Amino acid sequence: MTQSTALSTTELAVTYTGNREVEALKGVSVDFPENQLTTIIGPSGCGKSTLLKSLNRLHEIQPNVEITGSVSLQGESIYNTDDPAPEIRRRIGYVPQTPTALPLSIYENVAYGVKIHGDYDDKDDLDDLVETYLRKVNLWDEVQDRLEMPGAELSTGQIQRLCLARSLAVEPEVLLCDEVTSALDPISAEQVEETLEDLKAEYTIIMVTHSMDQAKRLADEVVFLYLGELIEANDTRSFFENPENDRTREFVKGHTAVEYTDSNEGDDTDTDSGTETIPAE
């Protein structure tokens, strides 16, 4: 069966043009399959975050960045379009590394983007949406009796799940996650991983991680970057068990702590997880 593509890049190149010019991405062409979880991995500084931010035009909020090539969502360019950037970012949500609650109640944190976009009928409808998305991220049982409490008073792991709920509530087609477990304690990281595991059948998720073990546990597909270039993109089993590229083989060999398993049962969750969140627009 051919897997359909949700998001793709063609010859995507990103250069930072500040004091020191850095070619962070050099002509990356890659397809991200629909309703799969793809991890982007590679050594520090190889361009993982740059690639992720290019996928929903986040670079536009910072100066001195040049982008060439294209990024397409469902076959249509997200750069060469009349759609405003906030609408693109609604369709392609972004969950950053450090979990940050908005200075609002738990309820309002989830309702925030929905209210801005006006995608609800009345208060009952909004209540239902808030419950639906808190349930989706496995947080409802923990917060249902204190929805008016400030979101910032939750634990870091709960805030990360709250951030996921806020991103999902505006019904994105793709969710970009930048090391969303790296700032969390092991138990919270495991809970967020479980949530991502539940979500990945329903959403296209693209996740940067530093953890090979997390990639093995969670990913359907792996994209490996090295010095701004795409070295290999493959399904997770092939990537770890039968890499096509020598550089991938070397990289994987350096991270062989956990064998890849189909079920991924019984693996310990990494402690190298962390995270932040940008308000839905």
Ligand SMILES: Nc1ncnc2c1ncn2[C@@H]1O[C@H](COP(=O)(O)OP(=O)(O)OP(=O)(O)O)[C@@H](O)[C@H]1O
């Ligand atoms: N705003 C910026 N201005 C100048 N150079 C930048 C900027 N952001 C990133 N870079 C450079 O671009 C390259 C890629 O950075 P990027 O953050 O995308 O890598 P990464 O793989 O995500 O790194 P890490 O794993 O350490 O988070 C690095 O050389 C980095 O120093």
